[in-house]
Amino acid sequence: MLAVFSGAAPAANKAPETIMRANCGTCHGQLGQGGFSWVNPKEDAPRIAGKSTGDIKETTRKGEVPEMPAFPPQEINDTELNNLANYINRLPGSYIPEPAAQATVIVTDEDPWYNPMQITVSQGHTVKFINTGRTYHPVTQLDFVVSRGASGTDSGMLGPDGVYYRAFNESVGTKLTFLCKVHPYMRGEVYVGVGFTPPAYHVDEPKPLPAAAGVGEIWVEAQYQDYPGRVKDGVVQIIDAADWRVTHLIPVGNNPHNIWLNRGGTEAVVTNWFDNTISRINAGTKRVIGDVIVGASNAHIISDFSGENFYVTVEGSYYVQAVRQSGYELSKRVWVGGYGPHGIWYGASGDRKRILVANSMDNTATIIDAKEMKQLATLPADLYPLGSGTNTTGTKGYVGNNLAGTVSVYDLVNLRKIKDIYVGGGPVQVPVSPDDRYAVVGNSPYATVISTATDAVVAQFWAGKGAHGVAFARKADGSGWYACVTHKFENYVSVIDLSNMTYAGDVPLVTTTTGKVAIVGATDTGGQGVLVRPLYAPWR
Structure with a gap:
């Protein structure tokens, strides 16, 4: 069995009442009396008080997705699950009242996420954290993540x-x-018995626009951006690569994080990472069509080359969900051996169809046979893997390890990890260029180019704070490709010319508010997922 953040001895077990207050009781009630699912409010959450311990344990592990996530041993270990099952079985008599607290922190979907985001407490005092968002927002000490749970x-x-x-x-x-x-950029600070200094607002000035035109529309998910009349954050900004100007702002979803196109490029689909849905956008009219419930904390999305299915990572559980492009019905799902699937990519050649998934919460990567929709292997990554990419043939893959400063390389045919490449910064997305020559990494504050032939770094550029997403736009003169890099904590998109390995320029985003700041940096726009329409071959 893997420990949470595998690679070290696990931290102390969570008490059953802690798990109940944080998780089970949010749907089923703190006394187990029943309620409704917050993933799909149309679905009831049944009474669980008095259920047999066997039923409780089985349902916890298997879930009833999408309305009830499933929880692997990496999240609720066997000892915790036994204690939890006994606690629920004896409810309401076993109920343990909530303790007294001397301070309260409200956790929200909207930045700066922790309210207050900095607080001083007296030694021995207790803080109550309340999640008022629409999906999971655990309160995890940074030391827990860095020590891999030790x-x-x-x-x-x-x-x-x-x-x-x-x-x-x-x-x-x-x-x-x-x-x-x-x-993980949702951060708060607690100071014991001493004061603190609030974070200062800072953004860099963008460099001049690229001198040469590109081809297509660059769709940027400005995840933190406010929009008049909306409570939830999130705007898609569209840049015309012909003149590098923003042409559209589309308010959408709840913290839209990643994006892909359907067959023919008539619809763009975004994942709402702080929610339980994907949102459909008419790519022609630039208007939102509607939402589809997929699961808790949908992170990334990709499709097969034929345009039959989308594949969505459900980070609030441990599976990849296929969604039919025709009708947007939930189809097959693959349970991964890792936990917290985040980044996802697809590559194929003939009958070999591969999906590579980065599992953020136990430092692993999973290789999936997309034809059979089954897991082939779950392999070690490095600390906090977030993004993934493969070559078009599905023979080699890359995973960006955000807290290790490395990129893991995988042989997708022989199902093995090849090596880790140190690139520095905080790697996130790492897609492979359309010509399969380069893997390009958004590794704040850098953008790094890796040769897929040698798996060595061939160029690195200072791009900006929070460098995150990468997508490829063809150069208008036909001489090669641009890599477009988004930033979580800057208000522009960086453009790298892969044909001559130069920094081509920056494209300013449109701001609706300025001066927003969180612990991690400025949050005016929050550029994360990015895609260029039309998609390049072999996507149709």
């Missing part, structure tokens, strides 16, 4: 209206950083 604390998956109590018995002068282990 030290620090973790609330476990904290669902909407879930609560978590944390006593601060550390010595006076201690600073503790907390993050959402699903959405």
